[in-house]
Amino acid sequence: MTEGPTITTIAQRAGVSIASVSRVLNGLPTRPETERRVLQAAGELGYVPNSVARSLKSRRSNQVGFAIADIGNPAYLAMIREIQPLLKAAGYRLVLHSTGSDIAEEIEVLRGLGERYADGLIMVPLRMTEEHLKMFHAARAPIVIIGAAPDGAPVDNVRTDSRTGVRLALAHLHALGRRRIGFLNGPPDTVPGAARAAGWAEASRALGLPAGPELTEVGDFYRADGAAAAGRLLDRVPDLDALVCANDLIALGALDVLRRRGRRVPDDVAVTGMDDTDLATLAWPALTSVSLGSAERGRAAAGLLLDRLAGDGQGPRVVTVEPRLVVRGSTAGQETP
Amino acid sequence: MTEGPTITTIAQRAGVSIASVSRVLNGLPTRPETERRVLQAAGELGYVPNSVARSLKSRRSNQVGFAIADIGNPAYLAMIREIQPLLKAAGYRLVLHSTGSDIAEEIEVLRGLGERYADGLIMVPLRMTEEHLKMFHAARAPIVIIGAAPDGAPVDNVRTDSRTGVRLALAHLHALGRRRIGFLNGPPDTVPGAARAAGWAEASRALGLPAGPELTEVGDFYRADGAAAAGRLLDRVPDLDALVCANDLIALGALDVLRRRGRRVPDDVAVTGMDDTDLATLAWPALTSVSLGSAERGRAAAGLLLDRLAGDGQGPRVVTVEPRLVVRGSTAGQETP
Known part of the structure; x- marks a missing residue:
């Protein structure tokens, strides 16, 4: 060492x-x-700030911040459910920041660390800017990023691999015999949107499937956006036989539109989501979804932060959680041999 | 005045x-x-503590606590979505406490107010004990209770009327011609469970429907409990033609069981939920649900607390939000004239 x-x-x-x-x-x-x-x-x-915060006993807040884009997205809920009890057991309160993925708000949260309202912060930024990086360096409390932190950033980092996640979904649909597969992505200027677009392009190529822009629609990561994007894509490519969706909310929007248009799922159009949230089992048919290990990432982030708060002074660490496919009714059926 | x-x-x-x-x-x-x-x-x-906290400018935390039973219940999410932006606009951070409706944890949160980690607290207790009341009196920051606060408690209070809510559901099912109506309640020793049981008994009597204990099953307010309770009730009363459920999660559990047993919804068994959460429109068929105005109650609670934080010194106030029925596919069909 x-x-x-x-x-x-x-x-x-x-x-x-x-x-x-x-x-x-x-x-x-x-x-x-x-x-x-x-x-x-x-x-x-x-x-990496750590023992400093620790040693300033008189200035400890016994709080940890958690900054997410959207409190309504159950992927974050799954994280909160893991993070909160771990923090509570260690004597910390959870301060929630729902930023609407607004960069200015995220920077404000990071700046707030300087007032020592929290002894540490877990953040899930959808975009990563120069300003974020500057604030990471200036922060006086340890930060854990869930998502992709830039190399050299003085933060601990919990990653997943949504490129591989998209590949898992596409390979599954391909094995089921689907060949006209559309892709409903989130904003490509976000870290997850870019990763999923790259995964889509790579996996399509590897499987010999078309991956032209006519098969992709983008919108935000919400259900209404998913419905709108699915509608546009079905208008343009009426003979689609499957849809890969960049998260479960988008997939739910797609299911809404398919139901309204009388397309049977999975018989006519198979659908996959991503994040494997609670919503996947609520949907009808239940949604095949790529788990990106939200619960596991939450646990890992809390663990990394608690290490720092206990005085761990080693350099930035990275934990990676592998995606896995959870097959349910929205694609179910026999894979072609 | x-x-x-x-x-x-x-x-x-x-x-x-x-x-x-x-x-x-x-x-x-x-x-x-x-x-x-x-x-x-x-x-x-x-x-009611208020201007005291306000005047102690040097000790302000610029934080507000929000203590709920279960972060996984979207009824609370609907509240958070309203409360957070209102607080943020006024310069307050939201500190989240998910207590699992554990009384000891709630008391701990109330005790924490004494350390001034927060300038105020919004709490949704499911049970109300002597200990709660004592802590309300001892609190050094304003408290808003969503739910039923005891008379004379030095807190502001946002209520709804779930007795009437149960009546709305039962009257709707009765008007649809249903006569063998079961009731899946939460724990009757909770404030909401007791209110719903009372509403059930009253409304059944008023409508001339049987309301004996053989038509009621109780469990906790989670989906799995709802499924278990629905299973027990259907075993005992196989010819049920409707189910009134004490919240949407319980209703989703009931839908799971009805689907597994091949009972059509609403043709064989009509189902109503309560809270009108996001889940109601995700369920298939979409769930008829009694809205208890979660969003409205969240807004009202934030408003009351912000008044206190701005120095309002009047006595305890009560805001009541009326329930209303939102009819969807799980009961849809023509009401009998």
Whole structure:
């Protein structure tokens, strides 16, 4: 194990006194230029805030923030259900931030860490900007990102692999004999939207399926968007025999439209969702869905953060949760041999 | 408008100095006997903490707690969706407590208010104990109860009327010609369970329907409990032609069992839920459900609390949201004239 960055190495790199580093990392008033240099040096050295927050006992809030895009999406609920009891058992309250995936709001949450309203933060950003990265470096409390954190960011990271997830769905439909398969994606400028689009293109190619833009429709990650996108795609490609949807909410919207148009699921059109939320078993027919391990990711994120809060000072860690396909009625039937 | 209780009137009633009252209400150390007398006097006078929290600017947390039984129940989600943006606009973060309706945990949350982790609390307790009431009196921050708060409790209160809600469901099924109507309730020792049982008994009598215990099954307010209860009831009363369910999760469990047993909904058995959650439109057939105005109650609770946080010092207020029936496929069909 290599020695992590210390106040001394940060002071050397920043060309400031140890006292100045300590003041900045403790959130005390400092000249802006000093603060900038300390934070930059800390970032370059891969310093992860941890024991600092821990040692400042008097300033502990006993709270952890959880910032998600949409409280109405049960994929996040599955995470909350795991994260909350783990935090509670360790003496932390959960502060919920539903940001609507608005970047400015996410930055505001990150900035709030500076006021020490929370001893740590778990965040699920859908987009990753320069501003996020800057705030990660400036943060004075440990952060765990669920989703893809940029290389070198001073945060712990829980990932899944939704590219592979899309491949699992497509390979399943292909094995069932489906050949006119449409794709309903979320916004391609989000991290999950981009990953799913890449997975779609790769897997289509590998299976010898067409993957032209005429088979894809995009909308937001909500049910109404899924319905609208499914409607547009069915208008354009009426002979579709399957739909791969980028999350369960989109798939539910697609089921609504297929039912309204009298298309039988799965006989006429097979449908897959993604996230394997509680909604998948509520839908009728029940939805085949790619599990991205929401519960497992929640548990992993809580574990990583609690390690930091207990003083773990090692460099950024990455945990990856593998996707798996859960087959239900919306695609059920025998796979062709 | 009558003058509310003041530090002076509390001091007179408690037989202690004004300084002592101030110390207690400001959360400063005091002799236990003094504290007890002040809190008792404050309770008897109907004192509602508000401007105290407000004036202690240095100790404001800019947070509001929200304590619910089950983060997985979308009725609470509907509340969170309304409460969070209202609080955020006023500069407050939402701290979530999912208590599993455990009384000890709820008391712990109330006790936490004493540490000033939050400037106020919205709580949805399923049971109301002496201990709750004591903590309401001792609380040093305003509390809003969604559900039935005891008379004289120093809290604001948002109520609905689930007795009437059950009546609406039963009258609808009766008008559809159903006469063998079963009732799947939650635990009768909870406030909502008791209210629904009373509504069931009253409405059955008024409609001339049988309401004996053989037509009722109880379980917890979760889907699996609903399925188990529906199974037991159908075993005992195989010729049921309708089921009134005490919430949507129970109704979804009932739909699962009816589908497994090959009973058509609504042709053989009509089903009603309660809470009119997002799940009602996901179910197949879509679920007729009694709306108890979750969104409206969330908005009202946030409004009441924000009034307090802005310094409103009037006595406890009650807002009541009326239930209404939302008819969908699980009972659809013509009502008999």
